[in-house]
Amino acid sequence: MNRPKLFARQSELGLAVRLAFRNLGRNRRRSLITGAAISFALFFAIILRSLQLGVYGHMVSTVVGSMSGYVQVSDTAYWPSQNLDYSLYEDQQWLEKLRQDPEVASAYPRIQGIGLLSVVDRSGVAQWIGISPEEAQSSLWQTRLASGSWESGPGSVWLGKRLAEQLQVEPGDSLVAIGQGFQGSVAGASWILAGTLHLGNPELEKRSAILKLEDAQDFSGAYGMWSYVQVTPQRRDINQDPSAELGARHPLDGAHFLSWQTRMPELIQTIEADTTGGRVILFILYVVIGFGLLGTMIMLANERRREFAMQLAMGMRRGLLAGTVFIEVLLLSLAGAATGILAGRIAVLILERYPLRLWGDVAAAIEQQGWEAILPPSLDWSISFTHAGIIVLITLAAAAWPLRTVFKTSPVHR
Amino acid sequence: MKNTALRLLVLVLLISGTKLMGQNAGEILAKAEKNAIGASSYSELSMTAKRARYTRELELKTWNHGNKYALIVITGPERDRGTRYLRADKQMYSYVPRSGKVVKLPQSMLMAGGFMGTDASLDNLLGQASLAKDFSHQYLGTETVNGLLCHKIKCIPKPGIPVAADAVVAWVHTGDKGWVRLSFQSNRSGEIQRMDALEFARMDGIYMPVRLQFSTLGGKQSTLMTIKNYKRQPQLSPAWFTPERLEQTEP
Numbered sequence: 001m002n003r004p005k006l007f008a009r010q011s012e013l014g015l016a017v018r019l020a021f022r023n024l025g026r027n028r029r030r031s032l033i034t035g036a037a038i039s040f041a042l043f044f045a046i047i048l049r050s051l052q053l054g055v056y057g058h059m060v061s062t063v064v065g066s067m068s069g070y071v072q073v074s075d076t077a078y079w080p081s082q083n084l085d086y087s088l089y090e091d092q093q094w095l096e097k098l099r100q101d102p103e104v105a106s107a108y109p110r111i112q113g114i115g116l117l118s119v120v121d122r123s124g125v126a127q128w129i130g131i132s133p134e135e136a137q138s139s140l141w142q143t144r145l146a147s148g149s150w151e152s153g154p155g156s157v158w159l160g161k162r163l164a165e166q167l168q169v170e171p172g173d174s175l176v177a178i179g180q181g182f183q184g185s186v187a188g189a190s191w192i193l194a195g196t197l198h199l200g201n202p203e204l205e206k207r208s209a210i211l212k213l214e215d216a217q218d219f220s221g222a223y224g225m226w227s228y229v230q231v232t233p234q235r236r237d238i239n240q241d242p243s244a245e246l247g248a249r250h251p252l253d254g255a256h257f258l259s260w261q262t263r264m265p266e267l268i269q270t271i272e273a274d275t276t277g278g279r280v281i282l283f284i285l286y287v288v289i290g291f292g293l294l295g296t297m298i299m300l301a302n303e304r305r306r307e308f309a310m311q312l313a314m315g316m317r318r319g320l321l322a323g324t325v326f327i328e329v330l331l332l333s334l335a336g337a338a339t340g341i342l343a344g345r346i347a348v349l350i351l352e353r354y355p356l357r358l359w360g361d362v363a364a365a366i367e368q369q370g371w372e373a374i375l376p377p378s379l380d381w382s383i384s385f386t387h388a389g390i391i392v393l394i395t396l397a398a399a400a401w402p403l404r405t406v407f408k409t410s411p412v413h414r
Numbered sequence: 415m416k417n418t419a420l421r422l423l424v425l426v427l428l429i430s431g432t433k434l435m436g437q438n439a440g441e442i443l444a445k446a447e448k449n450a451i452g453a454s455s456y457s458e459l460s461m462t463a464k465r466a467r468y469t470r471e472l473e474l475k476t477w478n479h480g481n482k483y484a485l486i487v488i489t490g491p492e493r494d495r496g497t498r499y500l501r502a503d504k505q506m507y508s509y510v511p512r513s514g515k516v517v518k519l520p521q522s523m524l525m526a527g528g529f530m531g532t533d534a535s536l537d538n539l540l541g542q543a544s545l546a547k548d549f550s551h552q553y554l555g556t557e558t559v560n561g562l563l564c565h566k567i568k569c570i571p572k573p574g575i576p577v578a579a580d581a582v583v584a585w586v587h588t589g590d591k592g593w594v595r596l597s598f599q600s601n602r603s604g605e606i607q608r609m610d611a612l613e614f615a616r617m618d619g620i621y622m623p624v625r626l627q628f629s630t631l632g633g634k635q636s637t638l639m640t641i642k643n644y645k646r647q648p649q650l651s652p653a654w655f656t657p658e659r660l661e662q663t664e665p
Contacts, residue, residue, distance in 0.1 A: 085467065118517040125520075176513045184463060184470040184531020186494040190513030221493060 020327040038336025041289040045387040046344030052278045054378035062200045064260040069230030071243045084113040087225035098250045108135035109226040111216045115179030126209040130216020148195025156194035160205035164196040182222035189219045202367040293398040301405035312411035322406045333395035337388040351377045439551035439567045446592040454479045454650040458643040463532040483655040489665045500660040533628040533637040548575040559585045617644035
């Protein structure tokens with residue numbers, strides 16, 4: 001005896017699909033409830049995961065992307081003290097070659113240190129950063145201007161919005177800066193405020209002072225020196241680290257390439273700890289939904305026990321009947337997944353346009369950690385498809401119950 | 415009966431012994447500090463900070479009244495010439511020659527960490543709190559330091575005394591040279607900084623250390639300070655140390 005095939009002839013598949021469609025239509029309420037359960041589960045999973053991954057992206061791009069850089073090229077002694085004394089000698093030829101690398105989106109030399117800014121009797125400690133003219137021209141800085149202008153003569157300074165508020169200065173006002181310069185010299189200068197900056201991170205806005213590279217070198221006495229070169233690679237995913245590759249292709253004497261993952265292990269740890277928490281919540285969601293679906297399937301199987309027996313008695317092969325039920329569930333889960341993805345996508349797009357904003361103590365705590373208290377979602381399609389796949393698989397696993405019923409039902413009612 | 419008398423004698427000896435030691439430690443420190451604390455003076459110093467990558471030379475002039483009032487003017491190197499600092503009790507000011515302005519400093523800024531890229535702190539230059547008056551003492555015996563026989567005394571700041579260290583161990587010469595080594599210690603990280611007096615001389619009638627070494631990071635970094643000139647200035651009073659004086663005193 002041959003092993004029974006699921007569909008003996010090609011036309012039987014067509015028959016099964018047709019029957020499945022009709023069966024779905026026969027009990028619309030049941031189909032709708034099952035489909036809705038699937039799409040709701042998917043909808044919530046997508047929103048949850050998009051927000052979570054989006055927040056990581058937000059953290060990384062504000063804390064890393066704009067200020068300290070995805071990859072830093074610095075003297076091997078520069079980290080972790082970030083001491084001005086461990087600066088690099090300028091090397092324009094090397095910089096040009098690095099910029100021409102197709103893997104490199106941008107590379108900007110900077111010099112930075114700590115200083116005290118003072119206006120009359122108000123003062124504040126600031127991290128001053130000298131940026132190159134090319135970097136000042138980049139859209140990143142151009143779009144951050146809160147007031148004033150980027151077109152300005154030598155001796156200009158741009159302050160983080162909150163630092164300017166704290167010092168009560170407006171563009172055109174002058175400030176005195178002092179600090180420790182290169183190799184123990186005294187750094188002292190008088191600067192004119194050219195503009196204030198919106199940096200997307202309250203901590204940075206409270207302590208950043210941006211200068212032109214030449215002014216910063218003159219202020220600190222580190223003539224012809226760079227603290228580091230900030231490199232933005234083309235690939236910027238959280239789990240990408242192109243620093244070793246780039247370092248091998250563009251060696252610089254006494255310097256090394258450090259990725260943000262190496263420089264800020266605490267950020268990676270925060271993300272990893274948090275993502276595990278998120279996975280646990282998703283797992284619970286899926287278990288709940290999974291049992292819900294299983295319940296629906298058991299109900300479906302019991303309701304249709306007579307129908308199955310009747311069809312078997314009339315000579316329908318069990319394989320064909322099982323195939324029909326399987327296709328029913330498959331169609332149902334695909335439809336649920338499709339509406340779930342659609343709804344999730346719409347919600348994510350709305351959240352991207354109008355991001356959730358935290359308030360109160362939570363917001364204060366998050367701002368203290370260094371980023372704006374908003375929850376922008378990730379727009380990555382892979383989130384939708386991964387979770388659609390998971391929920392379809394769960395539904396198909398739950399379909400094992402009605403299939404078992406098909407094979408156990410006797411055509412003769414005893 | 416005899417036994418009891420003996421015990422009593424031992425007890426009395428023990429009590430008087432510790433008391434004697436305690437008094438001794440305080441007296442030793444008071445004697446060592448007799449000339450240094452509370453004096454008004456003018457001095458010219460040079461400092462050399464040795465670092466892994468560079469050596470930095472610094473020349474300065476200072477005026478002080480006790481350890482709460484001081485004016486420091488940098489006379490070299492050329493790039494830093496004219497930079498000045500003023501401490502008037504709890505106020506700190508700096509004059510930045512490139513801006514021509516006097517800036518008020520938060521007190522923490524220069525008190526903490528090295529002064530001008532050296533291993534000495536501003537407190538070291540101005541004289542810290544009095545070891546004899548502001549600290550309680552524990553006598554730890556004698557030790558030879560830098561070739562001189564010294565009393566070793568552990569000093570713990572009395573409550574309310576603003577000192578960066580949790581304890582200061584002082585080695586004071588058994589003769590009349592004063593302190594030979596001071597070790598500033600923190601409970602958490604051990605020795606923070608060490609001061610060594612390497613050479614002594616009589617200046618304007620006062621016997622004092624004229625070559626000092628400051629070391630930090632367990633001796634990995636050090637700064638040598640030489641006192642080139644020292645004059646007593648008894649006429650200086652707190653009223654002399656004003657921001658106007660800071661602005662007007664040329665290097």
